[in-house]
Amino acid sequence: MILPVLALVGFTGCDRTMVANADDAQSNDKTPATTVAEPEKASAPSKTTQTKTTKVNSKDKVPFMIGEYNPLNEKEAYVLLHKGTEAPGDGGYTLTKDAGIYLCRQCNARLYKADDKFVSHCGWPSFDDEIKGAVARNIDADGRRVEIVCANCGGHLGHVFEGERLTEKNTRHCVNSISMRFFPEGKELPPVIKQVDPAESKQVPKPTDKTAVEKAE
Ligand SMILES: [Zn+2]
Secondary structure, X not given: OOHHHHHHHOEEOOOOEEOOOHHHHHHOOOOOHHHOOOOOOOOOOOOOOOOOOEEOOOOOOOOEEOOOOOOEOXXXXXXXXXXXXXXXXXXXXXXXXXXXXXXXXXXXXXXEEHHHEEOOOOOOOEEOOOOOOOEEEEEOOOOOOEEEEEOOOOOEEEEEEEOOXXXXXXXXXXXXXXXXXXXEOOOOOOOOOOXXXXXXXXXXXXXOOHHHHHHHO
């Protein structure tokens, strides 16, 4: 019942529009090879990034780190900090069905429950709901899609699409595996790393005296 709709409206992936293929969606659990796109090359860390990024002198794995957040390797930084998109496919968490929870790779914020994950055949992990308050939405730089970011650290997660009628909630969070870390049910979760956004702190009005602060609090 959803397939005719898919065929009509087309099927939009994280990275680019993909033409719907009802046969693939119906009979093949694996992503059609024709949808595989080459990941764009990671750009150098931008000096205009909102929060200062530190490039640590390291031979390989851990070159990028912001404040107290978890250090990121180059591929992770490319997606989380520079809004890149990993190549679609069955890798990462795309086909993971285990019970558990998905955390932000950069700050450990609890983003998605495995219960809300579904098979979308789009090539990326898909969820039809987020943990309340965990995901913020922005208009993408392309002016067309809706970008989703971690509400705590601002790390790029992917995009969200509505109206595809893939699930009852009619929503698909199309998330890069590399933006998340999966913790199976029962495994102890690391604490969320909180950090005040400098832009946000500027918006807090400065009290005129100490009494005002105490009263306000
Ligand atoms: Zn985060």
